[in-house]
Amino acid sequence: MRPSRSCLAALGAVTLAATSLLWSGSASAAATDYVALGDSYSSGTGAGNYDPGSGSCNRSANAYPKLWAAAHSTASFKFVACSGATTATVASGQLGALASSTTLVSITAGGNDAGFADVMETCVLHSTSTCQSRVAEAESYMRGTLPGRLDSLYAKIRAKSPSARVVVLGYPRLYKIVSVCVGLGNTKRTALNGAADTLDGVLAQAAGRAGFTWSDVRDEFAGHELCSGDDWLNAVTIPIDSSYHPTALGHRSGYLPALTGSAGLALQKQT
Structure with missing residues (x-):
């Protein structure tokens, strides 16, 4: 019929x-409930176009969390990363943005714990041997003290957002080692690159212990370090706070792909 x-x-x-x-x-x-935590490498210091309401946190419209949220379907987006943040200040001042409904968290933290600004100042202004000693001191801190601080912070993040995918992003090497480049000598540059490698190794291990996703940005920045001729990082700048931080291009072409590739297939791109 x-x-x-x-x-x-x-x-x-x-x-x-x-x-x-x-x-x-x-x-x-x-739709994703996304919270962006962390320090200046997440807030976008050095990338310009800062939100006046963020004050000294220097949250940039060009920072990778803002770019990711603009390109994906988000039910909510909280951008609380702040320049100068340490693991302790992330724990005390940023975790209020998390909730049980949070589905994605990104974070960079640990560089300031190890004295990033002081290490750079020492290496720029003082002798090679003084630079090497300060880098060695920072690396000792990274290996000995920082793991416990990261474990504590990551446990607090997991307690507040038990179902979230947490992406821990690392830090790029600052320099491409070449025969001719104005500024620091290659011995200092090599020491600073080694410190970045040590820090990223500590972060990767801590992320693994917490069951978080580790995203190494050194591969994205390879060939775009300072002295490469195609830099995605600021050298010494005025204001000084932007020095040795990713540019807007570094966030768009370095950190954004690193987050996108680690955020999970369930977080679908907005059409």
Whole structure:
């Protein structure tokens, strides 16, 4: 028996309505509750176009968390990363942005604990041997004290957002070692690159212990360090706080792909 035209039309309407409901549910499920934590490498210091309301936190419209949120379906986005943050100040001042409903967290933290600014100042202003000694001191801290601080912070993040995918992003090497480049000598540059490698190794291990996702940015920045001729990092700048931080291009072409590639297939790109 052939169904009537009116019956087919009614069946089509029901199918369309069901499909619309399924699509709506899928879109809702894909929406992400994203919280961006961390220090200046996440806030966007050095990338310009800062939110005046962020004050000394220097949250930039060009920072990778803002770029990721703009390109993906987000139910909510909280950008609380702040220049100068340490593991302790992230724990005390930023974790209020997290909730049990949070589905994605990104974070850079640990560089300031190890004295990043002081290390750079020492290496820029003082002798090679003094630079090497200060780097060795920082690396000793990274290996001995920083792991416990990271474990404590990561446990607090997990307690507040038990279902979130947490992406821990690392730090790039600052220099490409070449025969001719104005500024620091290659011995200092090599020492500073070694410190970045030590820090990233400590961060990767801590992320693994916490069950978080580790995202190494050194591969994205390879060939775009200072002295490469295609730098994605600031050298010495005025204001001084932007020195040795990623540029807007560094966030867009370095950190953003590192986060996007680690954020999980369930976090669908907005069409």
